[in-house]
Amino acid sequence: MQVEVKTNVLAKNDAIADTLRQRFEEKNIFVFNLMGSPGAGKTSLLEATLQDLSKDYNIAVIEGDLFTNQDAERIHALGVPVIQINTVGGCHLDAHMIEDALEELDLDALDMIIIENVGNLVCPAEFEIGEAMKVTVLSVTEGEDKPLKYPLIFKESKAVLLNKIDLLPYVPFNREQALKDINNLNPTGAVFEVSCTAKDGLAPWLAWVREQMENRR
Ligand SMILES: Nc1nc2c(ncn2[C@@H]2O[C@H](COP(=O)(O)OP(=O)(O)OP(=O)(O)O)[C@@H](O)[C@H]2O)c(=O)[nH]1
Numbered sequence: 001m002q003v004e005v006k007t008n009v010l011a012k013n014d015a016i017a018d019t020l021r022q023r024f025e026e027k028n029i030f031v032f033n034l035m036g037s038p039g040a041g042k043t044s045l046l047e048a049t050l051q052d053l054s055k056d057y058n059i060a061v062i063e064g065d066l067f068t069n070q071d072a073e074r075i076h077a078l079g080v081p082v083i084q085i086n087t088v089g090g091c092h093l094d095a096h097m098i099e100d101a102l103e104e105l106d107l108d109a110l111d112m113i114i115i116e117n118v119g120n121l122v123c124p125a126e127f128e129i130g131e132a133m134k135v136t137v138l139s140v141t142e143g144e145d146k147p148l149k150y151p152l153i154f155k156e157s158k159a160v161l162l163n164k165i166d167l168l169p170y171v172p173f174n175r176e177q178a179l180k181d182i183n184n185l186n187p188t189g190a191v192f193e194v195s196c197t198a199k200d201g202l203a204p205w206l207a208w209v210r211e212q213m214e215n216r217r
Pocket residue numbers: 036037038039040041042043044045071118119120163164165166167194195196197198
């Protein structure tokens with residue numbers, strides 16, 4: 001019975017996500033869903049990414065958080081339009097929430113929407129939100145075992161960023177094992193090793209996002 005209920009919820013969500021995806025394609029807006037654990041560095045990556053891509057593209061951000069608007073304020077400080085969704089305890093964004101948020105955006109003026117999902121390695125991976133691609137941030141402070149323990153999010157992602165590499169000398173993180181497991185789970189996914197705070201390794205990531213964006217035009 002429980003399984004049936006969950007199936008229905010997902011089917012309803014996916015139907016809305018399909019209409020959103022169609023809308024984004026019609027408007028030629030590239031949308032990606034940024035996921036990862038609490039504190040992995042999603043907003044830090046967004047800040048670094050916006051600083052570069054905003055020079056060439058009109059971008060808006062949708063921020064998903066349980067309660068606060070702190071991340072939205074960080075994005076607003078960069079002069080980028082941002083909509084905050086508070087899930088009030090909910091562990092992920094769903095397609096209906098995105099549909100509502102779109103009412104506050106001028107879709108005709110946008111090239112790209114980046115959606116920062118709620119910090120969580122499980123639920124966000126299960127809910128389509130109309131995105132063209134999913135991207136996951138894993139930080140070295142979380143442990144190299146996370147890809148195998150939370151495989152779905154790594155399988156579903158078109159790119160995985162290994163963040164906080166500046167901390168590698170100080171934490172017991174088996175980098176080779178993590179990279180091997182990510183690659184086994186998702187052989188075609190791109191992997192970038194970065195430090196968002198030290199601004200290290202970001203150029204290949206930024207070039208890759210531009211490429212994804214241009215390839216679908
Ligand atoms: N040392 C180091 N710290 C980082 C790096 N990237 C982010 N941080 C720090 O990690 C903490 C969390 O970063 P956020 O960008 O807020 O993480 P988040 O994934 O958006 O967090 P939630 O939205 O709360 O899930 C902050 O104190 C950042 O300064 C990095 O590359 N190296």
